[in-house]
Amino acid sequence: MGGNEPADKDGTEPGVQPGDSILDAVGEAFEPRPPAFPRAEGPVDPTTKGGHPSPLLRRREVSSAVRFGRRTSLFSPSPQERRARLSEFASTGVEAGQVEAIARVLTADPDPDIRIAAARLLAEASRKVPLPLLARALADPHDGVRSAVVRLAAVHGADAVPILLPLVTQRRWPATQSAALEVAPDLLGPGISPSDSELERLLTSVGSLDPPPLPMERPGLESLSRAVGPSRLARWFGTVDITRLGAARLAMLARTPPALRALATLADDPLDEIRVLAANAARLAHEAAAVTTPSSDRPADAPQAAMAPPLKAEEAEPAIIASLARALTDPAQPVRGQAQAALERLPRSLVARWVERALGQEETNEADLAARVAGRLGIGSAAKGLFERAAGAPAEARGPYLAALSALRLEPDELVRLASEAEPAHRQTAVSLAWQVGGRRVLPHLSRLLADSAGAVRMAVIELLSESADPSIASLALDRLANDASAAVRATAIHALASADPSIRQGALFKALSDPDPDVRSTAVEALPN
Template sequence: MAEREPGEGGLRSLAEGAGGNGRAPSPAPGEVEAYEQDWYRSLKALAERARELEEVEPSEGQPAAGRGDEAEHPPVEAADEAAHPPAERVDEDEGAPDRASARSEEAEPAADVPPQGSIAEVPTQSSIAEVATQGIAEVPTQGSIAEVPTQGSIAEVPTQGIAEVAPAGTAEPAPGEPEPGALVEPAAPTAPAGTPAPAVQAPPPASLTSPDAAERRAALEALAVRGVSDADLGRVAALVVDPDPDVRRLSLEILAPRAADVSLGVIRQGLQDPADEVRAAAVRLAAARPVPPAEIAPLIAARRSPLAQAAALAALPPLVRDAGGVDDDALDALLRSAADLLPPLSEDERTALAELGRLLGPRRLTEALAHDDARRLGALRLLVAEGSPEALAAAAALHDDPDEAVRAVAATARDRLAEPEPPRSPAVGARDLVETVAAELAGPDAAARQRARERLRALDRAAVVEWAREALRGDDLHRAGLAAALAEAADLVEVAHDLIERALGLQAESRQPFLRALQALASARSGELEGVLGRLAPERRPEAVRLLWEAAGPSAMPLLRSALVDPTPAVRIAVLEVLRGTGEPEAVEAATTALGADSAPAVREAAVRLLADAPLARRIECLERALLDPDPGVRAAAVELLPAGGGREAAGPLLRALSDPDQAVRRAAARHVASLPDEDLPLVWSALLTASPEHREQVVAVLERTAPDRLARLAIERVAAPEPEQRLLAVGLLARAGTPEAVGAAIQALQDVRSEVRRAAAAALASLRSPEAVPALGRSLGDPDPEVRREAVRALGVIDDEAVLGLLVTALKDPDPEVRRTASEVLTEWSSPAVAKRLAEVLEHPELRGQARELLVKMGPSAVELLVDVLLQASPAVRPEIGDLLERIAGRERFVERLSSLDPDQRLRALQALAAIGGADLVPALLRALSDPDERVRILAADLLGETGDASALEPLRRTFLSDPVPEVVRAAERALARLRPRG
């Protein structure tokens, strides 16, 4: 029968699940925020319900009604738990001797704590309603605590985390009751009749359950001072899922002295916490308990959680050693974690892997090399870290493995096997002497440094190398600096690799001692350093190349020469980059070789960048070669960088590059072609003449943007060329140049004998938009070629000049319908008052009236006011035309509405428009206007009524004649009556 651990209640089941054997999953970021509000809401609701239960508890001495029935028929939840007891837990007998004492304590208040991990995986065999069934017969099992609101994730919150203690005197559960290890205690055994039920105690006002995180932290700190009792253990353990990370960390740290009493589930909950410091505390608690090594093995590779990783690296080797070995599952976990530790390893990682390798043993690790997944790589790393000849030999055997990572580690093992066996560590006295000499070498006293050099010659070199290597690999930067001074003075080529590794991990300001040592080694023993880069991890070699050049400059060339054949392209690129601009003859040769033979396009491109500083002849030679490169990036870089200052020598390759299939190459070539000096302008013209339109456009665009005067000069010199195709191209370039000289040349081209050239000249002038061209374009309206006339109309349409309008109106009479249509389109697009007014005036000419009407209608509302202006001065013959246009464009109603305007001028214009439009409603409108407050409106209304001939106006006109106070109005009424009377 599973036993309950003292003071922890159901927390073990909370973390372990039904079986108690599954490790907690990795935490998902941010999950701890999901239960902040619900955690407190549930806790508060449980406490309030407990107080309600206490209030309804029967008084002492009064038997509880229905107790026997409830004992005979336990609640549904409790019965279900009794029928399906939880599976056996890990360490189920742990703490058994304390069971009776634990059950004699009063039950702690329930703390409804949701887990931080995957809530869906947590078993929920008991509901919160069961809390109320502990020894309280009167409490219903439904509608009480079970009704606590469970918003959000609280609906899934189990009650396993509630720390409880069984009632005193309960040693074994009664038949049919849940086991004591269940998450919530079942109802107490039936008491004899008349026995009062034990009172339900309200939660004590302990600050561990405060909703204020600061109070909970203060309570934990107080517990840390006085120690965690059995009664406190469960409540502290419950805080491993507190929303506040500091509370969770403190709870785990405070549990450390009671580690043996902490369940594996609590530790697992901490190990999967999202906060790094909490996980680190859980690792330390796990090591103190202790737990199986597999529980913390994944954390040795958790570099994103540096605190947890450091704790795991320190704790795991002792756990493995104390456990006397590991089973296959734990070994698999260790191997996978070791595989996840990508190089370069930190000192702590190397130390931990070496210790684990020794504990696991070469034989077992060699057997693990048979795996075909990440475990093989992990076993390989542990073998190399273990470092014995047997382990290194087993690792080196995988030098031809298909996995690149495996081959890299195997290569490291082979290199270490090839090294001579290190001598035994020097005696303590010798080590102290070496350190003393190193300190003197790095000191400020020149005489002391000289004496140290003399003493250094008497020391055993193996002892010096051993001390220097140990110091360079250690954590003490000062000792590492002393080792660098020692290596500089004694030419310790044996520690060159360690010097590079140490310098790579430092900021620039801390590298100087190591750079000086490397410079000394490269100057004195460069031939012995050629293999040192190969011992570094591939990803560290590019930076090492730059470091060596910074340290030794040209003295590092033997090292860099060997790096030019490194299998990693980034290393070869780094070599070419550090050589760029050095002026070293060997650098140009190396780049030339790389451009022609390297398999990586990025390396060939880096070679091009280096060759940009080479002599011109070499650059042109390499440009020719690079244009044949299959990679467009290499070709583009070559065309961009190599022709600079090449002039005529570079023209040939550049002209070919203009036809390259890659746009970047063509653009680079166009920039260089456009920048050729003035004496090479014929080459530019030749390139433009022979290039395709697309490629030509790229060169012209560069010239247009950077040197429009050169573009104009190039075109003007050939606008009179004997070949029509050259003249045609030249005229097109004039449009792009945009200079005053280009305008004059284009005007001249309007007289060319070839119509296509004249047409191109008119189009060029449309782009240039110079008023200077208006007269010449006007003359082109008489060109025999209608296409030339059309282009001239288009050009005139975009030039802002007063003379243009008359020419466009003239074009409306062109015999070619396409020319007339073009003129109409241009005039319509203008839609300016000047155009509308001119068109309205054109209505006086019968031969243009039709086209003018059409254009005015197309212009729409913008022509209305101009038509009214013309109407005021138009002849009687044109007034009906204007009235018809006004009705078509604006409509009669618009002017009727204007008669109500407050502006008398608007009312006057409306009367004129209505008179021109005519119609049956004209007379009523004019009669209303006879009473207008403005005398001008009344005069116009009287005159217009006289013109209508309508007899219905006689009586209103007589009244106006007799009553209007303004003499001018009276005379207008008299004139109107005179016109109407004969008809009357």
């Protein structure tokens, strides 16, 4: 009797009904045992004496469920019984001591619907599910289970960032990704941010998305990028291509003025997509600066990014326009097109002011960019600066300025006026530039420069008219030979007359031989043969 009774032929312990499962025993081990119920009032069992079992009477066999007061088991081989047990917990509530057992159902039950039900039940528990268990559950092969676990993990706040942040780009599990995009931004805040290694993994995964962030992904990534902050994102603009691309994508999604300003500086990035993003960022940053919304008109619940002070035009102007100007030189046509479109949408006066200021600076690169912008947008007010810049530059560096002047299609008299207003040291070169830009249309207007006080300018005019075989050169050269105070100009006039008709050459020779300057007389003898 008692504890030394052998097992019966069915392999069951004495006093246990055949059919009780080993899983039942496991379930009893993990599930808290229900409280003992008071004995019901009624007649005394004949096998007992005074309400206590009698060793002299045969013991009545009772099932283990009755003996232990056991309910249906979470670990039963029957899915119906496991569901029923979860339903009982749902109706009575989950106590702290029951969380671990239900969490094991979440990680081990073969039925995904039961695992999802366990996750939802745990969401209502007062005790958090340990993160190591949740990390295991996030490897579940069912997307619905994973997404439910994401919400369980979010309760842990910042501690869950390392396991939830990588999920925001996992397109293979759409429900899980959607849940992660919803909860991840709320886990970050003042004083709570991902580590550098976690952020690097995030940026790399965002940069690896192909295609780029989809419409359903953008709201979550936008909130996440704002939570990370533009200054932190900008620190990754100097990293490897994929990580830098991820940072650029998030900065564009944030669309805050600081993020746009930082992104606009990447207009000359080697990656096509980043250059496009930078051009768009420059345009958006300027639009943000142009919009001034009174604080009284803003809704009280506007997000923090929307409440940020607008970008001041004078602050944004250099970086934004310079970035767009650099994009005009991009080898990719779409980038150039978007940059020009963005520049054309800016106020003309704002762009013109930047161009004129850049042309007046010593910095060559920015002046070249300004010339390109002036030519593309037809900024006529930049003509004077372009002319002066071209006249003062070495011949091999004049290309951008001459191209811009040609694109402006200035009138011939305007070109001559600009040449006459150039600095005295550069005015002779300016005359040649006027001819180079305007072509033969300029020739009839050059004669007025023969009144210039600088002999070098008068010489340049005579040489240009002579080289272009202008019909007026003979009369103009004779006038300079007879009346110009500079011997060098008179000698230049003699060279211009060398190809004139014989009668004109003969008259010029007689005049030159009476010139007071011996160099002029010798030049005439050489250049004007009889």
